[in-house]
Amino acid sequence: MEKNKYVSPLSTRYASEQMQYLFSEEFKFKTWRRLWIALAKAEQALGLNISDAQIAQLEQFKDEINYEVAEAREREVRHDVMSHIYAYSKQCPLAEPIIHLGATSCYVGDNTDVVIMRQAAELVLKKCAQVLKNLSAFSLRYKDLPCLGYTHLQPAQLTTVGKRATLWMYELAQDMEELEFRLSKLRLLGSKGTTGTQASFMELFEGDEEKIKQMEQLIAADLGFEGCVEVSGQTYSRKVDAYMLGALSGIAQSACKFANDMRILQSFEEMEEPFGNKQIGSSAMPYKRNPMRSERICALARYVMCDSLNPAFTASTQWFERTLDDSANKRISVSEAFLAVDAILNIYMNVTEDMVVYEKVIERRVMEKLPYMATENILMECVKRGGNRQQLHEIIRELSHEATRRVKMEGKSNNLIEAIAQNDAFALSMEEIKEQLNPALYVGRAPSQTVEFNKNVIEPILEKYEDNIKSELSI
Numbered sequence: 001m002e003k004n005k006y007v008s009p010l011s012t013r014y015a016s017e018q019m020q021y022l023f024s025e026e027f028k029f030k031t032w033r034r035l036w037i038a039l040a041k042a043e044q045a046l047g048l049n050i051s052d053a054q055i056a057q058l059e060q061f062k063d064e065i066n067y068e069v070a071e072a073r074e075r076e077v078r079h080d081v082m083s084h085i086y087a088y089s090k091q092c093p094l095a096e097p098i099i100h101l102g103a104t105s106c107y108v109g110d111n112t113d114v115v116i117m118r119q120a121a122e123l124v125l126k127k128c129a130q131v132l133k134n135l136s137a138f139s140l141r142y143k144d145l146p147c148l149g150y151t152h153l154q155p156a157q158l159t160t161v162g163k164r165a166t167l168w169m170y171e172l173a174q175d176m177e178e179l180e181f182r183l184s185k186l187r188l189l190g191s192k193g194t195t196g197t198q199a200s201f202m203e204l205f206e207g208d209e210e211k212i213k214q215m216e217q218l219i220a221a222d223l224g225f226e227g228c229v230e231v232s233g234q235t236y237s238r239k240v241d242a243y244m245l246g247a248l249s250g251i252a253q254s255a256c257k258f259a260n261d262m263r264i265l266q267s268f269e270e271m272e273e274p275f276g277n278k279q280i281g282s283s284a285m286p287y288k289r290n291p292m293r294s295e296r297i298c299a300l301a302r303y304v305m306c307d308s309l310n311p312a313f314t315a316s317t318q319w320f321e322r323t324l325d326d327s328a329n330k331r332i333s334v335s336e337a338f339l340a341v342d343a344i345l346n347i348y349m350n351v352t353e354d355m356v357v358y359e360k361v362i363e364r365r366v367m368e369k370l371p372y373m374a375t376e377n378i379l380m381e382c383v384k385r386g387g388n389r390q391q392l393h394e395i396i397r398e399l400s401h402e403a404t405r406r407v408k409m410e411g412k413s414n415n416l417i418e419a420i421a422q423n424d425a426f427a428l429s430m431e432e433i434k435e436q437l438n439p440a441l442y443v444g445r446a447p448s449q450t451v452e453f454n455k456n457v458i459e460p461i462l463e464k465y466e467d468n469i470k471s472e473l474s475i
Helices: 009-014 017-022 025-045 052-060 067-077 080-091 105-141 161-184 199-204 209-222 239-268 292-307 309-316 327-353 359-384 389-410 416-422 430-434 446-464
Strands: 146-151 154-160
Touching: 009 327, 017 025, 017 105, 017 327, 025 052, 025 080, 025 105, 025 209, 067 080, 080 105, 105 161, 105 239, 105 327, 105 446, 146 161, 146 359, 154 161, 154 359, 154 446, 161 239, 161 446, 199 209, 239 292, 239 309, 239 327, 292 309, 292 327, 309 327, 359 389, 359 416, 359 430, 389 416, 416 430
Parallel strands: none
Antiparallel strands: 146 154
């Protein structure tokens, strides 16, 4: 690596080799050549004078890009597409007359962008599925472990550790559904010409519109797409980029929510992200075990969420049939959104593979707050035995506030249960009251909800991606 030039941290620190390759120059230029071959084949099939020998020569050199020739030519003509047409023609002199026949630069540029987005999105979905697999196993393992639930970041009714994990899973599952939908709607630009009218092909095919439509369908099939967009200017609608990055932003949002929860839980000492034996938490404080991976998820997610605004502005400023103010922004914003989401998911997979749960700490924190939560059950039982609900409610309110004052002002233990047992208004013994202090009584349907959610929502997703997760993924 050259030390005197800026290099993106997405390449050096965060994104996987798989995702980086998809946005590499090599993948782009090889895809250009695939598109030129697809165009030539389609034109030949529909009657244009293109020989098998010309196509064979194009096929022969489709993966052997002569970069030096292209780069030297670009220094002269200042046009990347024309430079690569020139370089390809030097390898394929027989095919030189028919390379790029009837097409514009957007034929290779935009269609390649669509191909890249499709494969990048597919990789993102595989990694999302691996995160769900990790969280699914975690949720089922801890489906019965009661823990404090929080509303407003204040202790509320109990939930379970496993049920909380289903909240993280559900949001990510929705993100996957959104990205899958966007993929299902993704179409190639096709070959629409300079203003989208396909005028050059009307000339080539002597006004035969059916052949032009067939040509696009052949190109789409060659690249593995259902079809091409119905109408366009010179480019595919930049709203496609906005939709894609909106879906990526959703994944970033969900990952960030998970990571923030983990950071708070680590502060509570209830849970912890994996921490290596030799890992250093702080250069100044040796005892620190900072949630650095979760913090990194949050940092990268913030970038993606902000970056998703870029294609929205770009889509809104494409005057008439096209302008070129999309290009510089697009090549940065789209690629870096995918690279950053890839990095987020790499960390998300890593963290969820080996999360640490401190059950004794969770139990202690539950038992500190459980007396407050048990008061409703105590109240109902006393009413069953003839007590006055309103009077008992007022007594509990007063005793609860006094117990809270003792805890907060005097640093004493919570004595609410003892205070209730000693009050003659409550027709329950200490033993009967303590029976209400079983945390499992206060988790509602959390365990069964966890099982049902995994069965109904997560298992079908994992079955769909079973052949792709883990074995094909890299971090």
